[in-house]
Amino acid sequence: MTLSTAQHNPGHVASWYAATAHDKTIRPVLDGAIEADVCIIGAGFTGVSAALELAEKGFSVVVLEGERIGFGASGRNGGQIVNGYSRDFETIERRFGPAIAHTLAMMSREGGEIIRNRVAKHGIDCDLRQGGFFAAFTPKQLREFEAVKKSCESYGISGMEMVSKADVGRYVASQRYVGGMIDTRGGHIHPLNLVVGEARAAESFGARIYENSRVVRVNIEGKRAVVNTAKGRVESRYLLVCGNAYLGNLLPRITERMMPVSSQVMVTEKLDPALLNRLLPADYCVEDANYVLDYYRRTSDNRLLYGGGIGYGGQDPANLTGIIRPNMIKTFPELANTRIDYAWSGNFALTLTRIPHVGRLSDTVYFSHGDSGHGVTTTHLLGKILGEAVAGHAERFDVWASLPSLPFPGGRAFRVPLTALGAWWYGLRDRLGV
Incomplete structure (x- = not known):
């Protein structure tokens, strides 16, 4: 197996996404002192979504990115449009009450609609495809899908449809599954092309985006936020903190309530289109129902992108393909001798509640983090809602900000082993089919 190690797109990991990005423009480093209505930390989906929302409304916006646009999870993920949240609506209702559950339910498909609307409005070429298939290994998992649909x-x-074992082959040619469920409003995209396309759209409305401009110090004590990088300084009326798993220790009040978690992705060599047409005849993205799940889809240049695995604390495994390549072969035995051309890892932010952590550090400093594995859609929703709050319409923001967040048991020292222990237990249940 030979992996690509060339830096096709400087500053990004050597991923298939970086290699096939349409726009590889490197934005300038912030050098000097500037002012803006809004300063945003982080040029991933959340920050760029908020920047586009605000720039379209006429706000002067500055976005500071420590590396490149989409450097973190936004440019490394599986590229799947999965609607909803990391907890089902009944769990949300038990925790927060029926009013909150119904309000969040009404928003649950908005992130996907935001993506589709922006792709159409701004002409973003990101290989948008419709439809997602959720695969069940066991009758128990199939019953759980039925409960989710209900x-x-x-x-x-609406939009979910159950799939019997006899009909699995309409979506994926694998003998591993006993059935599943489709979401007609799901889909998949090239995430790096999407986030860079959205950034370009925000710039067309006057937003200024600086790359390689990591924030080293934030002062939010005065009437205006002051944000410092190694070479520059931004003073703004509002500050939006959108660093997610890559925020580091900049603002401990946020980072103590989330944990970076890594997932691995690999991409095969180019395959015969006829083979891919047989393996994935509907061109839907697929994810399975296990606690530590696998996800996969076809790429625009006829490769199979396959992801999975988990690393609490954000550590990369010694062998990036060690877990997911055997799983791919179990799913598609005909790919046993297929070369892997790209493999990479990336971190997403997990909260203890598995619900995004949204709130204020002051009257003019807002944040959103911890999408807990459902980031492609939820970040777009919450980025828009951050923009609404700055524009004086904080009703939806306040719903999210009212949800309690909890620190991980044992603090930062023990959050990884305790969470990993819980994941081991649920992973064992998956393997035993109970």
Whole structure:
């Protein structure tokens, strides 16, 4: 197996996404002192979504990115448009009450719609495809999908359809699954092309984006936020903190309530289109129902992108393909001798509640983090909601900010082993089929 190690797109990991990005423009480093209505830390989906929302409304916006646009999870993920949150609506209702559950349910498909609307409005070429398939290994998992579908419909959400074992082959040619569920409003995209396309759209409305401009110090005590980088300084009326798993220790009040978690992705060599047409005949993205799940889809240049695995604390495994390549071969035995051309890892932010952590550090400093594995859609929703709050319409923001967040048990020292122990237990249940 030979992996690509060339830096096709300087400053990014050597991923298939970086190699096939349409726009590889490197934005300038912030050098000197500037002012803006809004300063945003982080040029991933959340920060760029908020920047576009605000720039379109006429706000002067500055975005500071420590590396490159989409450097973190936004430019490394599986590229799947998965609607909803990392907890089902019934769990949300038990925790927060029916009013909150119904309000969040009404928003649950908005992130995907934001993506589709922006792709159409701004002409973003990001290989958008419709449809997602959720695969069940066991009858128990299939019953859980049926419960999810029923629950969603009770909250007014349609678009899910159950798939019998006999019909699995319409979506994926694998003998591993006993059935599943499709979401007609799911889909998949090239995430790096999407986030860079959205950034370009924000710039067209006057937003200024600086790369390789890591924030080293923040002062939010005065009437205006002051944000310092190694070479520059931004003074702004509002500050949005959108660093997610790559925020580091800049603001401990945020980072103590989330944990970086890594996932691995690999991409095969180019395959015969006829083979891919047989393996994935509907061109839907696929994810399975295990606690530590696998996800995969076809790429625009006829490769198979396959992801999975998990690393609590954000550590990369010694062998990036050690877990997911055997799983790919179990799913598609005909790919046993297929070369892997790209493999990489990336971190997403996990909260203890598995619900995004949204709130204020002051009257003019807002943040959103911890999408807990559902970031492609939720970041777009929450980025828009951050923009609404700055523009004086904080009703939806306040719903999210009202949700309690909890620190991880044992603090930062023990959050990784305790969470990993829980994941081991659920992973064992998956393997035993219970």
